[in-house]
Amino acid sequence: MRRFVLAHTTEVALIVVMLVLSAGLSLATDRFLTLSNAFDVLNVSAVNIIFAVGLLVVLISGGIDISFAVAASVVQYLAVLALGVVGGGNWALGFLIAGAIGLGLGFVNAFLVYRLSIISIVATISTFNIFFGLLMFFTKGVSIYNLPDWLTTRVVFYEREMADGSWVELTLPVVVMLICCGATWFLISRTTTGRKLYAFGDNPEGARRFGINIGAMHYISFGWLGLMAGIAGLMQAHYAEEVVPNALYGRELDVLAATVLGGARLGGGKGSVIGCVLGVLMVSITQNGLNLMGVSPFAFKMIVGAIILVAITLSSARLDKLLPAFARARPRTGGPR
Incomplete structure (x- = not known):
């Protein structure tokens, strides 16, 4: 147990913070600690978690x-237009089109970073503005409300009415999110490619000398994020039952903060799917609790930012300093988790 805790310091610290936070919010509002509210948080968080596991792969690789x-917004619009051209399509075709467009946009970033040697944050700031500018220019900010019937029909895998009249629902975005999390975990933890991504992110020059294909690492990491962005965009359109060009604008910083909160290192070479999911959930739980308490939405960013700062500080501290009794059991770990 001690070895497990010390090997997963960030995840354990996040769980502790979430439990304390949830206990406080449950005292502030009796609606927070209910099963229906927990499922609501999960359903609302699904799109951001899909974004986050894609971003995790890029961060692990050092980018x-x-x-x-914004790429997801572009995917939404283009995918719906393409589906209209082919007569509406179905879920299989929708995922195929959205994934392909997202993958292509991810490859654009990889090309800029690898072939043109542009620093990744500079390259993606550029594509952020280019993608969004082109989207707003050609759409003129007009939303699409006439979506295929299959895309707007709610898909519920599990539902149950509670004693208080509320409903517990497990919807399609959550199931897709679980599949994306599982696929990302398998990629980074159970494949040679995943180990190469960790090695490249931790020591790019060492990875280059070891013979790792640097170009492949860039295209795989940015391509994976593009794929996840495409899927997330389709899920957002399904959830909202409309396509709004700027609906996802601004989410990138929240997702980035939550992913780093979950233990992903900006310098590369570190991060886990479970930590990433916990980071997003903690932000969502905080926002949900504040909303139920009637706190002004304008205060959300300030309070959530403070909580993220405290949580990152706690999770970055060495646990053997906080709990000296664990120090003797601290294992030596390395590589991907």
């Missing part, structure tokens, strides 16, 4: 991307 939310 950074802030264009993914």
Whole structure:
């Protein structure tokens, strides 16, 4: 147990902070600690978690991307237009089109970073503005409300009415999110490619000398984020039942903060899917609790920012300093988790 805790310091610290936060919010409002509210938080968080696991792969490889939310907006619009051309399509075709467009946009970032040797944050700031500018120019900010019937029909895998009249629902975005999390975990933890991504992010020059294909690492990491952005964009359109060009604008910084909060290192070489999910959930739980308490939305960013700062400080501290009794059991770990 001690070895497990010390090997997963960030995740354990986040769980502790979330439990304390949830206990406080449950005292402030009796609606917070209910099963229906927990499922609501999960359903609302699904799109951001899909974004986050894609971003995690880029961060592990030592890069950074802030264009993914805008890319998802582009995917939404183009995918819906393409589906209209082919007569509406279905879920299989929708995922195929959205994933392909997202993958292509991710490859654009990889090309700029690898072939043109542009620093990833500079490259993605550029594509952020280019993608969003082109989207708003050609759409003139007009939303699409006439979506295929299958895209706007709610898909519920599990539902149950509670004693208080509320409903517990497990919707399609959550199931897709779980699949994306599982696929990302498998990629970074159970494949040779994943180990190469960690090695490249931790020591790019060492990875280059070891013979790792640097170009492949860039295209895989940014391409994976593009794929996740495409899927997230389709799920957002399904959830909102409309396509609004600027609906996802601004989410990139929230997702980036939550992913780093979950233990991903901006310098590369570190991060886990479970930590990433916990980071997003903690931000969502905070926003949900504040909303139920009637706190002004204008205060959300300030309070959530303070909580993220405290949580990152706690999770970055060495646990053997906080709990000296664990120090003797601290294992030596390395590589991907």
